[in-house]
Amino acid sequence: MIHVVSGHLGSGRWRFKDVEGITVLAHMQPFTPHSEFRIGPDQVLSYEVEEGPNKKQLSKILINFTEDRYCRAIVSPDDFVMLDKMVSAQQAAPQFTRENGKWIVGLGVFLVVCVIFEFVK
DSSP, X not given: OEEEEEETTOSEEEEXXXXXXEEEEEEEOTTSSSOEEEEOGGGEEEEEEEEOOOTTOOEEEEEEETTTEEEEEEEOTTHHHHHHHXXXXXXXXXXXXXXXXXXXXXXXXXXXXXXXXXXXX
């Protein structure tokens, strides 16, 4: 997990995720219809270490994206392997698919049927 402190991604906690064999940066968005924002390897150009590891073994890095975008983040040494995978690959991030949509629609239909039944009764 990386902690973005400034730049075009805003600030927050992002995590590396392996989706369909592609390493992506994912940010959970709990109250939106899409739930997750993903950045694929095709958008990551390079990264530079700005400050070396401190006592907690964390580093401050600058990640360069396409279209002159960047972000500064604090990462652990384990995350450099995932960053290297993203820099060397050029695949696009797979789209997020919502798996829980059917039960929500079913619950909504059930509630509407219950309300209609109460009015008819």
